[in-house]
Amino acid sequence: MSSQAALMFSGGVDSTVAAVKLLDDFERIHLLTFANGYGHYAFGRTRRRVRELDERYPGRFVHFEASIKTMFEAVCLSSIKEDYARYGSAFMWCMGCKLCMHARSIIYCHQNGIEKMSDGSASDSDEMVEQMLLSVSMVYWLYDSWGIEYFVPVYHIGRDEKRQFLRDGGYHLGIPVLDRYLGIQPSCIPGELYYLPYILFNKTPGHEEETVARYIASKREQLHGVIRAAIGKEAI
Amino acid sequence: MAGCCGGKNAGKPIGRGRYLAGLAFFATYHSVVHVALSGAAVVAPRLVSVRDFHGHYFRHLLREAMACDGITVGAGAPEDTCRIEAGQD
Numbered sequence A: 001m002s003s004q005a006a007l008m009f010s011g012g013v014d015s016t017v018a019a020v021k022l023l024d025d026f027e028r029i030h031l032l033t034f035a036n037g038y039g040h041y042a043f044g045r046t047r048r049r050v051r052e053l054d055e056r057y058p059g060r061f062v063h064f065e066a067s068i069k070t071m072f073e074a075v076c077l078s079s080i081k082e083d084y085a086r087y088g089s090a091f092m093w094c095m096g097c098k099l100c101m102h103a104r105s106i107i108y109c110h111q112n113g114i115e116k117m118s119d120g121s122a123s124d125s126d127e128m129v130e131q132m133l134l135s136v137s138m139v140y141w142l143y144d145s146w147g148i149e150y151f152v153p154v155y156h157i158g159r160d161e162k163r164q165f166l167r168d169g170g171y172h173l174g175i176p177v178l179d180r181y182l183g184i185q186p187s188c189i190p191g192e193l194y195y196l197p198y199i200l201f202n203k204t205p206g207h208e209e210e211t212v213a214r215y216i217a218s219k220r221e222q223l224h225g226v227i228r229a230a231i232g233k234e235a236i
Numbered sequence B: 001m002a003g004c005c006g007g008k009n010a011g012k013p014i015g016r017g018r019y020l021a022g023l024a025f026f027a028t029y030h031s032v033v034h035v036a037l038s039g040a041a042v043v044a045p046r047l048v049s050v051r052d053f054h055g056h057y058f059r060h061l062l063r064e065a066m067a068c069d070g071i072t073v074g075a076g077a078p079e080d081t082c083r084i085e086a087g088q089d
Helices: A013-022 A044-056 A069-075 A077-087 A091-111 A133-144 A159-168 A189-201 A209-231 B016-043 B045-066
Strands: A002-008 A026-035 A061-067 A116-118 A149-151 A175-177 A180-182
Touching: A002 A013, A002 A091, A013 A026, A013 A044, A013 A159, A026 A044, A026 A091, A044 A061, A061 A091, A069 A077, A069 A091, A069 A209, A077 A091, A077 A209, A077 B045, A091 A116, A091 A133, A091 A189, A091 A209, A133 A149, A133 A209, A189 B016, A189 B045, B016 B045
Parallel strands: A002 A026, A002 A116, A026 A061, A116 A149
Antiparallel strands: A175 A180
């Protein structure tokens, strides 16, 4: 069993199942939770989930919370109007936020000697721009540049199976609404606004793979710069 | 569904009642956020660009929603709906 891995953690169904699955392969799991300072709220839900995990697996989890506000402002918000005009969609708010979370995770991993990083990305949530296979693949290379292996332990596990897993474990599942459970992870007002047409009208979210790829590529150097400044090392 | 339709419900038809209720919720939520952003931008000028971005985005989406652009109201599933997901729920 390897010593430790990190997991981007909200406390939702996907990241909770990922946390428990990682226990099979790692002695200690670092749960990383980030807020961008622009409409993220209800982080008490994540802490509640961490308590649930701690009760079941004492001493196996370390929870770390941090703000990515400054990074998010520099990487995403500083060019949000120009990017919106360039890409014709608002996906860059969510994608930019997630890229900053990944950059902050890389910094955390370097500071704590962690070589494995994961998150709860899932193929059955791939309407979300940051969970598209393309985005996950490009994020893999971002981590790889810094000598960290990024993997997605629940990517191909179906939503029903994950829910049953949590039900069997006696975890809090929140309020079922449509095909989601509400109240178990932090919310994000801009994210809700972006996905509102999909939720309300079944309208396809406005992010094409090619556009998303161009956006991620355009932010790559800036992200490397932020990481470099924080850890005082060059990418591989 | 990966790489197929942008979500399992994307493109599926909705009823007229849901469309109208959704439109009301959509306009109300965005309007409240925009009013809040406009007020906040007075106190914190760094939010001006966020307010403007949201304003553009809201107007764009509202035009699309009112024109039913990409939304199927009260009809059968369009032919370009993902074949894998069509009929599943």
